[in-house]
Amino acid sequence: MAIESAAPVAMSEADRAKEIAQLKAGKTAAMANLIDEAETPLAEEYVLPGGEAAQEDVSIEILPEQVDEFTCVSCFMVRHRTQLAREENGQKFCSECEG
Ligand SMILES: [Zn+2]
Secondary structure (H helix, E strand, O other): OHHHHHHHHHHHHHHHHHHHHHHHHHHHHHHHHHHHHHHHHHHHHHHHHHHHHHHHHHHHHHOOOOOOEEEOOOOOOEEEHHHEEEEEOOEEEEHHHHO
16 A cells, blocks of 8 residues: 555656646746737737828828819818809808808
């Protein structure tokens, strides 16, 4: 009985040593994962709010008026020429402003 009980203990100690080694390796890998996860969200946050939102605003603001459109000098909105209510010295007023 003593020999049988000693053998498992010895094996469990060996297994425990392996587990400790695996835990250390696992912790190292986990810490590496934490570092990667910490860097990734920061990169995404940096790109999303700054890049896309700004590009959308710019594309909307810079959008030039088309041939059949004009910019109302009163409300500064780009209107279709069918909404041109009055033109005076090259200044165009939309039908809403002249309403
Ligand atoms: Zn207007």
